[in-house]
Amino acid sequence: MVSYKELGLVNTREMFRKAMEGKYAIAAFNFNNMEQMQAIIQASVECQSPVILQVSSGARKYANQTLLRYMAQGAVEYAKELGCAIPITLHLDHGDTFELCKSCVDMGFSSVMIDGSHHSYDENVELTRRVVEYAHKYDVTVEGELGVLAGVEDEVSAEHHTYTRPEEVEDFVSKTGVDSLAISIGTSHGANKFRPEQCTRNEEGILVPPPLRFDILEEIEKRIPGFPIVLHGSSSVPQDKVAIINKYGGALKDAIGIPEDQLRRAAASSVCKINIDSDGRLAMTAAIREVMATKPAEFDPRKYLGPARDSLKELYKHKLINVLGSAGKAL
């Protein structure tokens, strides 16, 4: 058993309290390798932003849980070395079983998500409650989820109950004791969040996706005022990165994300955590493809992973400053 406190990490409680008060959101960036971790920490230190290092179960398998724990501990020391001891959370993304969440708590994670959103309501309550009971013994915070994020193949419609049902949130939060709640209001995972026919075109001919369901968010806020809300699937899918990928041999079709103005509006509400993974993948892939295509004689991984890291860092800084509004909030 390793406590996250020994590693210098923090849980999300204080971070979310301040984010709620200050009307901004904390970035949760997924990572599974060193360059991503370096980019996250460099960007967050330069912006003086608190940050959540987020690990999916797939990432945990890919990178090895022990290495990840030492990387997170390394991140804490690295931030200090770079000149700002920003608050850093190590968070399990989309935990799907009690055992996985317990293992992360035992391995030094300071926050876990139990995603019971694919279960029945009662099963979700029971599973989430069990995780909270265990995690809270060690002062580890827990994120639950209500509502299913739409995939691009799904019909994004309330009739299919993919959106969070505001009438359930009060009961869920009080029965489970969760510290934050992920909701479904029109975001989804990956780089293809909407089909082109779901979008309209603005004057410049750019596809504009349907707006997020702020009416549902507001209804939720009325029922659980001041309670931290989480938005998954919040990549914006920058079209310049998509264009570079496709220019250098990629084949991304109909890649559409959540417009940044929608996320800025969410960050100023009770949304305290915004999850971004796909945009980082796009930034890395674009940079790597460009080096591979324009410098075919290079075979030192640092020559393409270095530019990928720099591009990621710029992307993260942009998110922290211009989208989430968390710059300067670490102090």
Ligand code: G3H
């Ligand atoms: O929500 C999913 C995250 O983007 C993690 O994705 O399971 O491929 O690591 P992954």
Ligand code: 13P
């Ligand atoms: P994106 O795929 O939109 O980056 O969402 C990531 C996410 O929600 C991780 O949990």
Ligand code: ZN
């Ligand atoms: Zn997610």
